[in-house]
Amino acid sequence: MELSKMEPIVKRFYExxxxxxxxxxKCPECGAIEFPPHLMCNSCGNRDTEWVRLTGHGKLLSLVLPGIQNNKPYLKDEGKYGYGAVQMDEGPIYTFVVYGLTKKNRPELNRRIKAGETIGVHPKNVQRDGWVELCFELDDDVKESLKK
Ligand SMILES: [Zn+2]
Structure with a gap:
């Protein structure tokens, strides 16, 4: 995938x-936000959406760890990671790679999520060949609290 060949919406997202x-x-009809962006609103079908800038901060709703077969080297080089459903502070939910998730802290993270605690995450960009992949990582206060 080359940035120059991407569709304008996708290109602007990655840039x-x-x-x-x-x-x-953001959909002006129903207020839903598509992130990553799509042309159409997936909530009401409106085709007339507009750009909105998000803070990039979100929270972890669930997590899955990669198995041996699908642990990707280019991701692993950046640290231990898993996949998580991330809800952005502005509302939209999407699955991303999340750094800082480990076999060791998984039970505690699951317990906290179940208890309704907020597990904050923020972007961690991973450089790929000609583009940057949006991944996330646990917030520092979460990492700190997991050490105890
Ligand atoms: Zn809508």
């Missing part, structure tokens, strides 16, 4: 990610 800007599309 933003590389600069630390997180752009979604």
């Amino acid at each position: 933003g990610v590389a600069k630390g800007e997180y752009w979604g599309r």
Whole structure:
């Protein structure tokens, strides 16, 4: 995948990610935000959405750890990771790679999620061949609290 060949919406998303800007599309009809952005609103079907900048901060709703067969080297090089459903502070939910998830802290994270605690995550960009992949990592206060 080359940035120059991406569709404009996808391109703007990845250009933003590389600069630390997180752009979604907001529906003026129902207020839903698509992130990562789509042209159409998936909530009401409206085709007339507009750009909205997100903070990039979110919370972890659930997690899955990769098995031996699907542990990707380019991701592993950046640290231990898993996959998580991330809800952005502005509302949209999507699955991302999340750094800091381990076999050791998984039970505690699951317990906290079940208890309704907020597990904050923020972007961690991973450089790929010609583009930047948006991943997330646990917030520092979460990491700190897991050490205890
Ligand atoms: Zn809508």
